[in-house]
Amino acid sequence: MLESAERLFMERGFQAVKLRDIADELGVRTASLYYYFPGGKLDMFLAVLDAAMDRYRSGLEAAIGQADDGFEAELDAAAQFFLSQPKIDFFRMLESDLNQINPEKRGAVAMKMHQSLQGPIMDAFRRAFPVQPGDGPGQSQCPRDTPMPELFAGSFLAIVQGIHHLRADFEIPVTKPQMASQMSRILAAGLRATLAGPAG
Numbered sequence: 001m002l003e004s005a006e007r008l009f010m011e012r013g014f015q016a017v018k019l020r021d022i023a024d025e026l027g028v029r030t031a032s033l034y035y036y037f038p039g040g041k042l043d044m045f046l047a048v049l050d051a052a053m054d055r056y057r058s059g060l061e062a063a064i065g066q067a068d069d070g071f072e073a074e075l076d077a078a079a080q081f082f083l084s085q086p087k088i089d090f091f092r093m094l095e096s097d098l099n100q101i102n103p104e105k106r107g108a109v110a111m112k113m114h115q116s117l118q119g120p121i122m123d124a125f126r127r128a129f130p131v132q133p134g135d136g137p138g139q140s141q142c143p144r145d146t147p148m149p150e151l152f153a154g155s156f157l158a159i160v161q162g163i164h165h166l167r168a169d170f171e172i173p174v175t176k177p178q179m180a181s182q183m184s185r186i187l188a189a190g191l192r193a194t195l196a197g198p199a200g
Contacts, residue, residue, distance in 0.1 A: 001022075001026060001033075001036065002044075002047060002048055002051055004022060004025045004026055005017075005022050005044050005045075005047075005048050006048045006051070006052055006086075007086060008021055008022060008025065009045060009048055009097075010086060010087065010088045010089070011087075013089070013092055013093075013096060013097055014041075014045055014096070014097040014100050015096070015097075015100065017041070018041070019033055019040060019041050019044070022044070042100065042101070042102075045097075045100075045101075046101070046105070046109070049109060049112075049113070050112070052088075053112050053113055053115075053116035053117070054116070055085075056085070056116045056117055057115065057116035057117075057119065057120065059081050059085070060078055060081055060082075060116075060117075060120035060121070061120050063077040063078055063080065063081040064077055064078055064120055064123075064124055070128075070188075071124060071125075071127075071128035071129075071188050071191075072184055072185055072188035072189075074124045074128075075121075075124070075156065075184035075187060075188060076180065076181050076184040076185075078120065078121055078124070078156075078160075079156075079160045079163075079177075079180035079181070079183070079184055080177055080180060080181075082157075082160045082161070082164060082180075083160070083163070083164055083176055083177060083180060087164055087165060088161075089161075089165075090113075090117070090157065090161055091158075091161075093113070094110070094113075098110060117157055118150065118153035118154060118157060119153075121149075121152070121153035121156055121157070122149040122150060122152075122153045125149040125152050125153065125191075126149055128191075129191060129195055152187075152191070156187060159183055159187075160180060160183075163176050163179050163180055163183070164176065
């Protein structure tokens with residue numbers, strides 16, 4: 001039930017999907033869905049998001065944990081995991097779908113999305129580029145232009161999502177996994193160059 005609902009929500013967005021669409025997909029009566037989700041479509045959407053984000057976080061952590069040594073390999077493993085999953089329009093979800101959620105729940109849902117999708121990437125970033133303590137309390141030593149883990153993880157996710165959504169008829173000379181690997185190398189090299197500073 002949740003798999004069918006997830007596919008429809010991710011393909012069309014929350015507003016465009018009706019409970020009847022999900023019921024038709026499953027071959028059941030719409031009223032039957034209320035037995036499992038008394039709050040209707042919103043309850044189902046929240047359950048779908050919760051299950052999907054748990055899957056993404058555990059999958060990303062496993063992929064990164066099993067990667068060869070090095071930040072580049074971890075980024076590539078994360079990118080390949082994203083490409084192995086059904087396409088999700090994360091930007092539409094953030095801009096539109098989350099607005100359909102009760103404000104009291106919206107913050108918790110947005111935080112879970114952040115922790116599940118970007119958290120494992122941020123952890124890999126911090127392991128590869130630990131911040132050195134500075135001279136004063138609460139200070140650190142790093143180049144002023146060093147990307148923050150949150151900024152880097154968000155940018156990485158945007159790039160991989162862009163690759164994932166490329167149409168097959170664009171006639172790109174490399175495969176999507178090859179493109180993701182190349183981008184992982186470029187991002188890792190760019191970070192090393194930034195952190196090396198002018199002398200590097």
